[in-house]
Amino acid sequence: MFYQILQLAIQALQRQKTRAILTMLAIGIGIASVIVMMAAGKGIEGLVLGQLDVFGPDTIEIEVKVPNVKKTSSENAIGLTTGVTITTLKEKDIDTVRNHPNIAAANGSVMGQESVSYAGQIKKVIxxxxxxxxxxxxxxxxDEGRFFTKEEEDSLAQVAVLGNAVKEKMFGDEDAIGKTFYVKGKPFKVVGVMAKRGAAFFFDVDNMLTLPTKTMQKKIMGIDYVNYILARMKDGRHAEETAEELTELIRANHNIIDPDKDDFAVNTMAEARDTLVKIINGLTLLLVALVIISLIVGGVGIMNIMYVSVAERKFEIGLRKAVGATNDNIMWQFLSEALMLTVGGGVLGIVLGALVAIVIYFIATAMGMKWIFSISLASILLSLGFSAFIGILFGVYPARKAAKLDPIEALRRE
Structure with a gap:
């Protein structure tokens, strides 16, 4: 009996091929979006965490923070990106971090953008x-030369280390070591060129030009603070303990008693990873939720189509009932049609989604990104399950209406 019902459902859909294909396509696009969103979420997670791994698990960062807000809050991010400048991280804080017993090395950093001139050319460089x-x-x-020394930094030497891409833009195939360029009219001598490093925290490190911190502070920017401090621990297993101790020491430097007044934040790489994973997963879930809403709208469309189908096939329903079909037979036939449409759309969507995810993967890798291609079995099963759920949810009412039709009334009206 079940096989006969499926045959009848298939025959009914074949008689309305265009309608069936368009309906399946509507569901398929929604399911494809779910697959792409979940695959992209994994890809972005792998990309971001890969950039974070550039620093290694035994690094710790002290960054500026807007007082009275949490370091991971949107208020802090918005404040720092809309003009709030925190100028309290100073040389004393770098020394405090450097002198901690679990710190092997520490470095204060600043960032800016200036015009750089060389051989009559002027370029904007980070x-x-x-x-x-x-x-x-x-x-x-x-790749070439060396990094600058402590003596060069302490003496405010006008030396520079170039990112790999900056070297290519400025000097091409020429040997850059010993060459001189100008920033704000001041001559700087190239002492080194870094090997290719890619991106870190979405900054293309290869396109940056590095000067000694003190030289940049005094001779370029006219400031006495740093934007952040990055340090390497001797033993990364004590990261949390080290972070807590550094927090207390820097609070003492800044005369802060109330933790809510902190104008800095100490982050371990483990904390940074956890925060980024939460953000990415949250965004992925939000996008998937939006797509699911569109699928529900598509389910309403299926309900309307099934209603139209019931109205168009009253004679067929009446005739089948007249020759012995039960209400359950009729209901299961129409419900099977709805399920075929949605599950078929789901399968189509999985294939489309996988193809789009593959294209994104190849584009990302061609651009030099460390992109992870991932379509999990869970996402496939979830997509198929949700497709079936949509078919049952929005197909059952029209199917029941078809089952309840009076055969005499149906045949008389025709």
Whole structure:
């Protein structure tokens, strides 16, 4: 009996091929969106965490923070990106971090953007001011030359280390070591070129030009503070304990008693990973929820189509009942049609979603991103299950209406 019902459902859909294909396509696009969103979420998570791993698990960061808000809050992020400038991280704080027993090296950094001139060309370049220990803290490899020394930083030497891409833009195939360029009219000598590093926290490190922190503070920006401090621990297993101790020490430097008044935040890489994963998962769930709403709207469309189908096939329903079909037979036939439409759309959506996810993967990898291609079995089963749920939810009422039709009335009206 079940096989006969399926045959009848298939025959009914074949008689309305265009309608069936369009309905399946509508559901398929929604399911494809779910697959793409979940795959993209995993890809973005892998990309961001891969950038975070550039710093290593034994690094710890002290960054500026807007007082009276949580370090992970949107208020802090908005405040720092809309003009709030915190100027309280100073040389004393760098020394405090550097002198902690579990810190192997520490470095204060500043960031800016300036016009750089060389051989008659002027280019806008992102400038990073790093301390001499940055090469060790971030495990920087050099393609040419060397990183600057403590003596050069302390003496405000006008030396520079170029990112790999900056070197190509400024000097091409020429040897950059020993060449001189100008920032704000001041000559800087190239002492090193970094190996290719890619992106870190969405900043293309290869397109940056690095100066000694003190040189950049005094001779370029005219400031006495840093934007953040990055340090490498001797033993990463004591990261949380180290973070707590550094927090108390820097509070003492800043004369802060109330933790709510903190104008800085100490972050371990584990904390940063957890925060980023939560943000990415939250955004992925939000986008999937929006797509699910569109699928529900598509389910309403299926209900309307099934109502139209019932109205168009009253004679068929009446005739089947007249020759012995039960109410359950009629209901299961129409419900089977709804399920075929939605599950068929789900399968189509999974295939489309996988193809789009593959295209995104190849585009991302071609752009040099460390993108993870991931379509989990859970997302496939979830998509198929939700497709079936939509079919049952929005197909059962029209199916019951078809089952309750009076065969005499149905045949008489026709």
């Amino acid at each position: 400038l990073m001011g790093h301390g001499w220990e940055q090469a060790y803290v971030e495990d920087i490899s050099m």
